[in-house]
Amino acid sequence: MANEQQAPAETKKTTEPQPSKRRFGWLNEAIVPLLAILTAVLIGAVIVFVSIPGNKLPTFDLNIYGSRSDWFFSTIPERLRVTLSAFTGLFSGAFGDWTKPSTIPVAISNTLVESTPYILAGLAVAVTFKAGLFNVGAEGQLLMGALGSVAVAAFMPQWFGVASLPAIIHLPAALLAGVIAGGLWGIIPGYLRAKTGAHEVITTIMLNYIALQVMDYLINGVMKDKSATLQRTPFIHENAALPRIISKATDPSLTGGQAYPRLFTTTSSTWDLRIHMGIVLAFLMVGFIWWLMNRTPKGFEIKTVGENPEAARYAGMSITGTVVGAMGLSGALAGLAGTSQVIGLEYNLKAVFSSGLGFDSLAIALLAKSNPIAIVPAALFWGALRTGAGAMQVNTGISINLIQIIQALVIMFIAADQIVRWIYRIKQAEGGKITFNRSWGK
């Protein structure tokens, strides 16, 4: 249709890619989350600076305000020193004290162990964000996964009347049980949403409570370890455990007679690490979800239903199938998070098991903007904060609550990204005023 007069302009237009957008695309995407973190940390620093109990350091006082007179007389250099030590404490807790190299492996291992369930549960939430759903049920799905896997890992040989099963059967069975239990706990709200329109936020919250009660009931009932004083299940069979990567040999007298596996055995305390194969599973899942979302028709369906359900229906995609599938997949991933905690780390299931993992995963998925690759740094950041917090409190007397403040600020700045854009004068891409989608976490 173009005539000669237009032709040159046309060719010029078509050969011009969008260089800046292409090459630094990921940076563009990451800039707001990174600045959100920076801002949150800076505000955290200011909070420490104004509220520290100056001259009483180090202290184990949990009250971050200290006594009023201390607060009043604390000098500015003193405040600066304490503020700095809060963050060095946080860092060395998470990554080791780099003046003492022997502390590094344990610290990093702890951070990775802490991050493992965050990666898996964060992925779980991200999948539903992509489908335009808001899965608040990762907590419950994770508990069900933990229950399912511990049931198989601790009791399966009993069902067959044998003392033990070979690892080649027992370990996959335990993994599968956790994944299926979590998956079913995700399919229920998915089905209710697709067929009856019951909103998944409401149903998943209710299912969280149900999962908690079911766990309580089982742990105090048929699954209780009668010999233990604590409310917990028996230790799982060693053949159902995910191996540690490197550690000292365990003492079977402390673990119900089980000798849990590891890939490498060491005698040095420096290398006695809790890190287990769960992290490998988590990375495999990151790759799998990336592949699914970007390379396969099923992922395309999930994204399309999230972006524009009308268009998805028009294009012949099944909304019901996709919603149920996405919720099932999400539940399975959350279930795997619970499973890896039980058969990789804890070796049994206690009444106080999750401590909000499922809720932190919402924050992680938001921080990563639902990008499966970005889930890794987001989860590591979260894990590092959690790991470092303990050390910080011990070393500087600054309450662990500081970390919660920073985490809350990060979420706030991500959710209200206009604040960050305004502070740092980052222009929104023009045309961004048109909201294309109604989904979360983008």
Add this chain to the structure above:
Amino acid sequence: MTANVVPALEVRNITKQFPGVLANDHISFTLLPGEIHAFLGENGAGKSTLMNILYGLYDPDEGEILINGKLAKIKNPADAIGLGLGMVHQEYALVDTLTVTENIILGTELRKGPVLNAKEASQRVRELSEQYGLAVPPDAIVGDLPVGVQQRVEILKALYRNVNMLILDEPTAVLTPQEADDLFRVMRELADQGKALIFITHKLREVREVADRITVLRRGKVVGDADPKTASEGQLAALMVGRDVVLKVDKTAANPGDVVLKVRNLNLRDDRGLTVLDDVSIDVHAGEVLGIAGVQGNGQTELVEAITGLQALPSGSIELLGKDITNRPPRSITEQGVAYIPEDRKGTGLVLGYSIRDNLVLSTYYKPPFTKGLTFNDPAIDENAKELIATFDVRTPSATTTAGSLSGGNQQKIIVAREFTRKNRLLIASQPTRGIDVGSIEFIHNQIIKQRDAGLAVLLVSAELDEVLALADRVAVMYHGKIVGILPIAEATRERVGLLMAGIQEQPNGK
């Protein structure tokens, strides 16, 4: 254009670059008080971009804006309104659950102490609506009103803020002919009372009807001015597109074959129990275009959605090539050879956040060659995009550009390209050229006729009577959910069809 009148608005050398597209290229023009200044231009010529700059939504890269002879800095819509410049967007920014008055005063509430002075506010709304002949029910809930009235509310909202310039970006695209005529009357009234209006449309007839002056844009540049009194539609079209446009569809007589689509006795009621489809029966033959004329909202949408499987049917039957497809899932209907151009391009036909490339496989992504084994076959998808972009002349910087950043005509071309290149037996086109420039209309019309000539059955639904009359071989008229008449094209005069559309039944003994 008298030299001694200070222009209400003067624009000098406005330039705006988007990634890969120079949307505005040194645009200059003036707007005089009391005139209706029309802007014409192809899809993607840069009209909306220019208006969004004037209204403070985009920053220009270059250029200046003078209001009443003074240099103006417009950083956001509030600045623009403060300077007396209002805009009515195509997508209205009204709160559906509030009343007309509440919508109009939102953000500028008159107060009596801390309390809203509702009486005085609604008094002012009434005054304004009388002054300009903009009839609105001040206490009605906006969501319950027809589009034409909602648009009046938008205009009143601007007037309430004392603007003396008003931008109307494609205001008639969603209006019935009747509503459009009302709008033109209001526009004339506003101009007569000294307001300056900018009017954007793709319908050349409208421009010649209401405009005092025409500026034509092409590829971001002003390419000429025209006088609506003297310029013909053909001349305007040629100026816009840069070549001669054949405004009349060039087609031979139809050569109808067997029945492809057989619709029998469809009945449907909406949630409130009102009749939407009333015993609808139609046949569409291979090699013919059956046009459905009718004022929008008379059941056309539901009829089409029933055929494509998007609307469940309580009664009636639909057969495609003798096979029953009533209430089958949309994918199975598509796979049996049905192509469908939906009326809501942005909401249904495309995923605006997706690339052109992905949109081009939106309904075939799961089949070979696009999927191989478990995963996508990227080379095939890329090749498909490259080929269709070239064949259908989609104007875009690249195949990875998002569909949402394209102009309306190019978005529609993506849908047409995707739907027409499958193996089809039936083509359903619903409002295929709404909001599209004359060049693209010509292209899409020719494509539809080409499909007909290739032996497809075509069902065309359009609110534009001219479009139906230009393309159809038989014309069915829908009124209140009923087919009130089916005429061969030779007997379908504007008058006869117009009467049927208005619900006036023909007497058996003539008129």
